[in-house]
Every structure is written in C-alpha cells, then in structure tokens.
Amino acid sequence: MRTIEKILDQARWAPSGDNTQTWRFEILSDDHVVIHGFDTRDWCVYDLDGHASQLAVGALLETLSIAASGHGLRADITRRPDTPDTHLLFDVRLEPDSSVQPSPLIPCIETRSVQRRAMGSRALTLDERKALEAAVAPYRILWFETLGERSRIAKLNFDSAEIRLTIPEAFRTHSTIIEWGARFSEDRIPEVAVGVDPMTARLMKFVMQSWGRVDFFNRWLFGTLAPRIQLDYIPGIACSAHAFMVAPSAPVSIDDHIAAGRAMQRLWLTTEKLGLQSQPEMTPLIFNQYAREGKHFTGKESARHRAADLAARLGTLLSPENVDRTVWVCRLGRKRPIPGRSIRLPLPRLNTSQDR
Numbered sequence: 001m002r003t004i005e006k007i008l009d010q011a012r013w014a015p016s017g018d019n020t021q022t023w024r025f026e027i028l029s030d031d032h033v034v035i036h037g038f039d040t041r042d043w044c045v046y047d048l049d050g051h052a053s054q055l056a057v058g059a060l061l062e063t064l065s066i067a068a069s070g071h072g073l074r075a076d077i078t079r080r081p082d083t084p085d086t087h088l089l090f091d092v093r094l095e096p097d098s099s100v101q102p103s104p105l106i107p108c109i110e111t112r113s114v115q116r117r118a119m120g121s122r123a124l125t126l127d128e129r130k131a132l133e134a135a136v137a138p139y140r141i142l143w144f145e146t147l148g149e150r151s152r153i154a155k156l157n158f159d160s161a162e163i164r165l166t167i168p169e170a171f172r173t174h175s176t177i178i179e180w181g182a183r184f185s186e187d188r189i190p191e192v193a194v195g196v197d198p199m200t201a202r203l204m205k206f207v208m209q210s211w212g213r214v215d216f217f218n219r220w221l222f223g224t225l226a227p228r229i230q231l232d233y234i235p236g237i238a239c240s241a242h243a244f245m246v247a248p249s250a251p252v253s254i255d256d257h258i259a260a261g262r263a264m265q266r267l268w269l270t271t272e273k274l275g276l277q278s279q280p281e282m283t284p285l286i287f288n289q290y291a292r293e294g295k296h297f298t299g300k301e302s303a304r305h306r307a308a309d310l311a312a313r314l315g316t317l318l319s320p321e322n323v324d325r326t327v328w329v330c331r332l333g334r335k336r337p338i339p340g341r342s343i344r345l346p347l348p349r350l351n352t353s354q355d356r
Helices: 003-011 053-071 128-137 147-164 168-172 196-208 211-220 225-237 254-273 283-293 301-318 319-326
Strands: 023-029 031-040 073-078 087-096 140-144 242-247 276-281 325-332
Touching: 003 023, 003 053, 003 087, 023 147, 053 073, 053 254, 053 319, 128 140, 128 147, 128 254, 128 301, 140 147, 147 168, 147 225, 147 242, 147 283, 147 301, 168 211, 196 211, 196 225, 242 254, 242 319, 254 276, 254 319, 254 325, 283 301, 301 319, 319 325
Parallel strands: none
Antiparallel strands: 023 031, 031 087, 073 087, 140 242, 242 325, 276 325
C-alpha cells in the first residue's frame, strides 16, 4: 500500500453524522489527492444547510493531517472556491517536512468511538480540562459539570428528542441509519450501539417499518418515552460533563464550519487519549438554529413552537452571544464497555480513482 493510501486508510475513520461518510477520495498522484465532500441536506432534517456535513469533512481533513504527520509529511489543504456547497473539493498535497513530528493523537484515530450509554460520572480533573481546552484553541469550552447542570442539559436533550421522534421529516433519517441485528456496521449504526435495551430495540425495529406505525405509537402508546429516557435523559446525567465548544466569532462561511470540524476532531481524539469517552449532542443546537432563522424544517407547527421554546432555553443557558458562536456540543465521561460500533467503508469503496 502506498503512503498516500495508508494515510487515507486512517483518515476514513473520521466521524460523520450517523456514519454517513460524506466524502470520497480521488488520488491523482503519490502526493496529491482531491477530497470530495458532500452533504445530506436532501434527505436529513439535521443537515438542511449542509453545516453538519461540513463539520464532518473538517474532521476528515484534520484526521488526514494527523495521519500524515506519522510519515513526516505536512498536508497542505486548499479548498477550490468555485464548487457547489453540496459538492466541495479540496486539493491535498503531501509535503515532506523535517519539522513535522508524529502526532500523539495517531493511536486514537481508529479507537475513537461514540458512547451512547451511561458513562462513568467522576468529575474531570483540572489537567484533563486544560488538555481538552488546549486541543481546541482558539475555540473555548463552556463546561457543565455539576449534577444540577448535567440534569438541566439532560432535560434539554430529552425535550429536543420529542421533536426529532415525532416529526415525519426525521423518520426518513431514522428509518435508514440503523443496521438491525448487527454489532458492527460499515455505513450505518449497528443495533447494539444505538444505546437502548434489547426489548426497546425490538420494538423500535417493528415500529420504524412505517411512519404510520411511528405516529400511532407516539400518539397513543407513549412511543417516545422509553427511547428518550434511555438515549437522552439517563446518559445526560450519567457522564462527567457536557462541553459546548464556542468559536471566536459566529460561523458564517463554509470555511468556518470546516475549521470547527477540525477543532472538534482534535477535541474528540484528545478525549480518547485521556481515556475518556464522548457522544455528540447536536440536536438542540440544530433546532435552535432553525428556530432563530425561521427555517421551516417541519410541517408540524407544534414542533416548530417547541423548537422556539428550546431556543429560548438554550439562550438563557449560554447567553445569546455564546449560542451564536457554539459549533459543537458533546458529553464526556469515564470509559464504559461498548458492545459494538460503527466501522467504515473500506478504502477501495471510498476511492473514486478505482472507478477509472
């Protein structure tokens, strides 16, 4: 395997929303690859402006740079400016650089994963917080660590989940992202990694066969209660802290979101290096943005009203200025076993050069 392929083979382990892997690689030479970055706005209610996918592409580029450092190479990355937002192109050239030292985060690239269940809740140490804050500079982190603060965030996520589980626009996403009966999945979330108990998983599999079933269970059988408790409320309390990553200024451009994704990946890999686990908590932030911008993300008026209420609560929690600048939210905690995880598509399936 060529060096450039070894680097890309590590880069492909970058995180993406629901393991969508919104990128492809076009290898032009031994030191030049074009990254094709896509988004999921045409089918995912959480990515209507492409920002979530841009974060993921940023994480990919950061992972590539970190992987390249292990070979004494510097990754020079340039985005081609005249490409559609839905299909970004980045020229990556690998340059030998004697000043480049292997990143200490390299061993964490493939072991980093998502913990959707309860984590150990022992408080973060001062050294751990300092390491995580240094990893994201010049971004900063707002910490919510006490039991009261964690409970407040857990309730926010619990209420946000009521929106995502009761709007038909989210059903298209939820009905396709889980690989039922699986422990590992190359392109989705395996059932055992979803974070619910086996009985709830079986019920979810049955209900999610159609929107009609989902709507019936939600209306008459409290269909959202068990998943919201297991996926949002309990994990929101059973952790060490919630971290809100705040940018120096409110993100405006594509490059702003790409840069945020790079910082996010440094945070996540550093979390892994410290022996901690993490889980994204982006839904309240996404619905907050939709509410503030008046985006018609669902035909259900009641859900739009709930999103506006969430936006007001988030503004009170963070302050309006910090809300505008927050680009990533996650919870962190002490490691607990994970019964399965999302893996990745093999490199040949991500390499468009193979199609020639």
